[in-house]
Amino acid sequence: MRSRVLIFGIDGGTFNVVGPMLEAGRLPNLARLQAEGAAGTLSTVCPPLTAPAWATFQTGLNPGRHGVFDFLAPPRHGYYRRLQNASALTAARVFDTLSSAGRTVGAVNVPLTFPPRPVNGFVIPGMLTPSFADKHLYPPSLGAEIRGVGEYFIDMDPANFEEVPDEAFTEDLYRVAEARKKIALHLWKSRRPDLFVVVFTGVDRLMHFYWDKAELVRRHYEWLDAALAEFMEAGGEDVTTLVMSDHGFGPAEGEVDLAGHLVRHGFMTLKKKKNPSPRRVMDAVAKLDVLNLRKRLPQRWRAAARGRVMERLSVFAAVDWKRTKAFPGTATQYGVYLNVAGREPEGIVDRADYEKVRDDLAAGLEELHAGLRGRVVRREEVYHGPFVDDAPDIYLPLWEDGIRLVEFSDDPAVAPRRRRAGEHRREGILFARGPSVSAGSAPNGATLADVYPTVMYLMKEAVPAGLDGRVLAEVVTPKTLAAAPPVYFDYDVGGAGYVDGEDAEVRARLESMGYLG
Numbered sequence: 001m002r003s004r005v006l007i008f009g010i011d012g013g014t015f016n017v018v019g020p021m022l023e024a025g026r027l028p029n030l031a032r033l034q035a036e037g038a039a040g041t042l043s044t045v046c047p048p049l050t051a052p053a054w055a056t057f058q059t060g061l062n063p064g065r066h067g068v069f070d071f072l073a074p075p076r077h078g079y080y081r082r083l084q085n086a087s088a089l090t091a092a093r094v095f096d097t098l099s100s101a102g103r104t105v106g107a108v109n110v111p112l113t114f115p116p117r118p119v120n121g122f123v124i125p126g127m128l129t130p131s132f133a134d135k136h137l138y139p140p141s142l143g144a145e146i147r148g149v150g151e152y153f154i155d156m157d158p159a160n161f162e163e164v165p166d167e168a169f170t171e172d173l174y175r176v177a178e179a180r181k182k183i184a185l186h187l188w189k190s191r192r193p194d195l196f197v198v199v200f201t202g203v204d205r206l207m208h209f210y211w212d213k214a215e216l217v218r219r220h221y222e223w224l225d226a227a228l229a230e231f232m233e234a235g236g237e238d239v240t241t242l243v244m245s246d247h248g249f250g251p252a253e254g255e256v257d258l259a260g261h262l263v264r265h266g267f268m269t270l271k272k273k274k275n276p277s278p279r280r281v282m283d284a285v286a287k288l289d290v291l292n293l294r295k296r297l298p299q300r301w302r303a304a305a306r307g308r309v310m311e312r313l314s315v316f317a318a319v320d321w322k323r324t325k326a327f328p329g330t331a332t333q334y335g336v337y338l339n340v341a342g343r344e345p346e347g348i349v350d351r352a353d354y355e356k357v358r359d360d361l362a363a364g365l366e367e368l369h370a371g372l373r374g375r376v377v378r379r380e381e382v383y384h385g386p387f388v389d390d391a392p393d394i395y396l397p398l399w400e401d402g403i404r405l406v407e408f409s410d411d412p413a414v415a416p417r418r419r420r421a422g423e424h425r426r427e428g429i430l431f432a433r434g435p436s437v438s439a440g441s442a443p444n445g446a447t448l449a450d451v452y453p454t455v456m457y458l459m460k461e462a463v464p465a466g467l468d469g470r471v472l473a474e475v476v477t478p479k480t481l482a483a484a485p486p487v488y489f490d491y492d493v494g495g496a497g498y499v500d501g502e503d504a505e506v507r508a509r510l511e512s513m514g515y516l517g
């Protein structure tokens with residue numbers, strides 16, 4: 001009998017919400033997974049960000065070996081950082097390894113699967129996909145089939161990430177979620193792939209903006225719990241079900257001005273003459289463009305022109321690079337890059353001085369971070385592999401306390417984005433239930449990288465040797481382990497790293513959600 005696995009992904013799933021709801025009996029299907037299988041914490045990558053998290057899920061590798069550290073590529077070819085995409089992942093992903101073994105796979109809305117690569121099955125890519133067009137699906141013929149079943153949306157309308165009435169936000173959220181459920185259920189039932197992964201993003205969006213309106217959040221977890229039951233029922237009793245998050249969640253607890261700190265301590269110098277902020281200029285351009293000239297340009301030209309314009313207009317145009325030793329990453333990335341000679345476009349820190357400058361920077365950041373949890377993290381403490389040099393040189397681990405960075409802007413007149421009520425955390429959720437899963441067991445220190453090898457094992461396939469994750473044997477029945485211990489095969493990770501995935505619409509969507517500030 002084929003061993004099949006269903007992965008029900010919950011972007012931002014957290015025991016901070018799920019725990020009390022399980023106790024109150026409001027999530028009967030997750031409760032059933034817990035009682036009849038395994039349940040526990042699944043910790044994510046550093047920092048707790050959707051793009052590197054799903055890259056680690058797909059490859060079983062830490063970001064130092066898959067090369068994705070953020071939604072944006074590292075600032076190697078200009079300080080305006082371009083969007084990253086799934087072409088960066090050249091390591092065989094769980095979908096590729098299973099395809100090579102002759103198994104069938106299906107993925108719906110897994111972040112960082114655009115552009116889709118051919119697999120023995122189908123892919124509707126997730127976050128970072130420009131639009132729901134046939135050419136963006138694998139196989140492209142999937143589009144016609146799906147349109148025969150119902151509508152589909154890559155994500156919510158970005159307008160709803162601005163200040164809107166609660167009803168407008170939740171109406172759009174449920175519209176997207178219901179449409180995704182319908183299409184995903186159709187594919188799960190009609191194709192019956194050996195591995196099926198569907199990711200729902202609604203609670204992440206809700207918790208960012210409505211963490212303080214807990215009942216709105218809880219209602220969507222109830223919706224997910226009911227949807228989970230539909231997928232499990234459609235799969236049948238012999239299917240192993242995993243419910244997993246890409247990162248956890250908790251309340252937003254304030255902001256720290258990292259860029260201001262770097263300026264005050266002489267690590268970053270701003271030019272005397274102020275540039276207009278990019279957001280203000282882009283707003284003005286959008287208003288002036290009555291003839292819709294931008295849309296008439298070929299997409300390729302638009303992206304290239306926008307890249308050049310944005311580089312000139314970006315907040316980093318305000319930076320005097322010849323007098324800047326360090327500069328911040330995005331607000332959700334919590335990282336600082338040193339401006340290294342020969343690495344950054346106008347780098348001034350000599351490699352010989354690198355450790356000294358970074359130690360000075362770390363000492364100042366420790367002060368900024370005083371009284372908070374965790375401590376300043378040097379990248380080689382959390383990553384290993386060929387792409388470590390693409391990561392920010394140091395992290396300020398404010399995510400431990402739910403503190404966000406003030407967006408780096410030199411224009412105080414720019415209206416702040418919508419207030420975020422919740423932020424990502426390291427600790428997410430993992431539930432598993434199936435023929436080989438021990439009832440009442442719990443994963444022990446599980447990380448996202450463990451999911452891939454564990455799925456291979458549960459599907460009775462050989463496991464790639466040398467992944468950063470491990471088979472979570474503690475949730476497997478002793479009988480299964482004794483009868484068939486894990487078997488490994490030699491595996492070459494290959495190289496990858498920075499790939500330009502710039503797309504204006506995707507960028508606008510991420511900007512409106514506050515991911516790129």
Ligand SMILES: [Zn+2]
Nearest residue numbers: 012204208424
């Ligand atoms: Zn999020």
